[in-house]
Amino acid sequence: MDKDKITNETPKKQVIETEVPMGTVHSAAIEPYRIRLFVEDEIVKDAEITVGVNHRGVERIMEGLPVEKANSLTEKICGICSNSHIWNSVLVAEKALGIEVPERAQYIRIIMEELERLHSHMLYLAHGNEVLGHETFSMRLFYIRETVMELLRMIGGNRVQYGVSILGGIRPRADLNQMRIQKINEGMDFVEDKISNFAERFISDPMIMSRITGVGILKKEDALRLAASGPTLRATGVSIDLRKDMMEYDPFEFDVITQDDGDVKSNLLVRVLEIPEAIKIIRQAVKNLPEGGITNRSWEMYDTPITKSYIEVPRGKLYHSYALEEGRVRHSIVRTPSIANIGAMEQACIGCHITDAQLAVVQCDPCFTCTDRAIQIIKL
Amino acid sequence: MTIVDSLIAVLAVIGTLIVAFVVSVWLPGIERKLIQARIQQRIGPPLSSPGLMAPIKFFFKEIINPNSPMPKLYNALPLIGIIITLFLLMIIMPQLYPLAAFTSVIALVGLLKIEEVLYMFMGTLSKSVLSVKMPFPDVVKGAKHPEVPRSFIEELSSMRAFRLIAFGSFPIYLAIFIPVAMAGSIFIEDIVAYQQLHGPVLFSLAGILGAVVYFFGFMILLNEYPFSILKTKADVIEGPLLEYASKYRAYVFISRGLLIFVLACIFSTLFLGIPPNILSWTILLNIVVTLAFTILMAIVSAFSPIFTFKQFYPVVAGISLLGVLGIIASFL
Amino acid sequence: MSLKSYSRARAVHVMLVYTGGCNGCDIEIVNCIFSPKYDAEQYKIFLTWNPREADVLVVTGPVTAHNEKPLKAIYEAIPEPKAVIAAGACALMGGVYKNIHGDIPSEEICGPVDQVIPVDAKVPGCAVRPEDVLAGAVAALPKLLDAE
Secondary structure, X not given: OOHHHHHHHOXXXXXXOEEXXXXXXXXXXXXXXXXXXXXXXXXXXXXXXXXXXXOOOHHHHHOOOEHHHHHHXXXXXXXXXXXXXXXXXXXXXXXXXXXXOOHHHHHHHHHHHHHHHHHHHHHHHHHHHHHHOOHHHHHHHHHHHHHHHHHHHHHHOOOOOOOOEEOOEEOHHHOOOHHHHHHHHHHHHHHHHHHHHHHHHHXXXXXXXXXXXXXXXXXXXXXXXXXXXXXXXXXXXXXXXXXXXXXXXXXXXXOOOOXXXXXXXXXXXXXXXXXXXXXXXXXXXXXXXXXXXXXXXXXXXXXOOOEEEEEEEOOEEXXXXXXXXXXXXXXXXXXXXXXXXXXXXXXXXXXXXXXXHHHHHHOOOOOHHHHOOOOOOOOX | OOHHHHHHHHHHHHHHHHHHHHHHOOHHHHHHXXXXXXXXXXXXXXXXXXXXXXXXXXXXXXXXXXXXXXXXXXXXXXXXXXXXXXXXXXXXXXXXXOOOOOOEHHHHHHHHHHHXXXXXXXXXHOXXXXXXXXXXXXXXXXXXXXXXXEOOHHHHHHHHHHHHHHHHOHHHHHHHHHHHHHHOOXXXXXXXXXXXXXXXXXXXXXXXXXXXXXXXXXXHHHOOOOOXXXXXXXXXXXXXXXXXXXXXXXXXXXXXXXXXHHHHHHHHHHHHOOOOOOOOOOHHHHHHHHHHHHHHHHHHHHOOOOOOHHHHHHHHHHHHHHHHHHHHHHHO | OOHHHHHHHHOEEEEEEEOXXXXXHHHHHHHHHHOOOOOHHHHOEEEEOOOOOOOEEEEEOOOEHHHHHHHHXXXXXXXXXXXXXXXXXXXXXXXXXXXXXXXXXXXXXXXXXXXXXXXXXXXXXXXXXXHHHHHHHHHHHHHHHHOO
């Protein structure tokens, strides 16, 4: 992404009335980040998001650790999409070492990933409604989300960081028996029912629709130029879903959801409509769950060059790379989807009313903890 | 008027004010527990917590100096707000009708105006730690527009308060002038007397329109969702009230409940012909109207997002148009 | 029980400051306030985003370098009496991030929280469970109630 080109496009002699900084502690953005909004008559003319507040250097800690430990450490990058991190890091290591994974383990990993997509999207919608000022919808979504959290707790043993994937398969604890499968099916019925009711109510609410239609528009060309990824890109009309290219998702039928406008409404609708697709995948996976072992323990550790892997996670495209030496991680790079979307967030803010600015940031589903591992920190 | 009469009148005024205090501390609890928590399918806080216990708690907190160029004035503003609210209540009491010039709709409008202007002062005087003063190195080498003047988020609210004064208070004023047009007098005494003769204003076409308009004006004046552009969580957090701590925050809490009660009393005086009077059983009707207003407001605010100016202007324009129609209807 | 402690127990305003953990604790705390299942308001705990209104400061995460000064500023803005709850493994002992440079002193992590501001109650867990956050808020209450 050539950042210089983007900054050069704003006129040099831009006269700006005032600057309103928000953060690092702010009610609309629960995570710490700083946004400077350049405002003229309450209309945002330019925006600057300062990240790097949460820099903790996870990759630096991972270097020199045994692969198994490094994998579980990747989970601590993000508390919302933790499973996707551990899944992708395990995938990289498996790819590098040539480990075969039992099919049952693949299916259970997919189930976890889709459950995570469900809770991440619902959290996104709840946060979006909170920023809109609609407390009731926000609480309603948290109420629906609780079912998914209980399922995750049942499978992984923890509500947030469940750590299901290990090298060569999944943890024995996370294996699914008949009772768990039944509970997953019941939970999916409940979520589907409640979410479809919510979606009808949400779309038919004139006040909400007038708030979110045409706000925070990100054009298709801008989204492609700024290398946005995931649902944010799909909301602008680009039909790209990495899940269609992943061999793990080959056995499952699902649709790629796109919307055309790139505004907050499209972004919200993409997430709302992706929830039934995720439920569809979970149902298929649970129904066709293959019998057999869940962990392949016959593998050997050897030195590998840098291996890369891209997967689709709730927020977009996630990249992990590993180079292994004597069973330890020599090199590791993680590129999370939110860092790709920061440019999109700044772009979406421009032209909004200042009350909509945080909404325009939230529409790109920011996760600044994910983002802040790899940023060069500015010396104070 | 004998001395005994005037003594009774003074006692009645004080009694009504005490009733207003007693009723108003329960209103936030009713709003939160009985309505919003029920809509949101949760248990919710105890009835006394948001309105009564929270202010008492703030009275026992350490008194700190707010970050403000004029701390004393800033801290005095909520007290001024309470005093103005009490004046508003007093000018509609029947005991004070002999002071004819003060007990007119003009005085009512003037006092309501001051109530709105207070927010502007609060906004300009508050300099909270949450925006510019946050110790964070963001204007560094390579930052965008480093030379632009920086403003606090409260200044935004101050600007919005200014706009609210300009157009946001149309509905309530239009609604107030519907009974005036029907009674043909700006004196509250005459308006009440007219309604005792001809029945309440509310039970006419103009009165119904006026009641709707009054309700929305009431919500705008209270800065409730969806009209809370002064203190939205999405950008200005609490806006002008950010720096109030300890007992001054308690005054802020009290003044809100009191304002709900007083505005509902104004409604029952102008539209039902029932002024708040402790010596009569009709004070119960005032309390019922207050409860009705609180419940309606809680329902509306639980089901609506915050409006930005894009939604605010058309809504206010539409409601004002309704108010104008009401005034026209009142002449028919 | 005097009116002072009674009123303090009946209305506790909680402010959440998040200093750079992994989001997990943060979401769980927000969950315990917004989710109707946990609903902190039934225990008289109200969420606020204004330090001047707050009584209890809930801190999550291993205070990163950029978050140290804001955290102190917000702590100082809260009027007495106040209590601080450190929630989550990172806030208690730096979590997995503390040994970022091995034996070399870390420039990026200033935590754990009790090295930056005094802590009254500690809630363990990675990530904390909503039930534990509520229990932690209750554990911090005696300090508030007995204060002058």
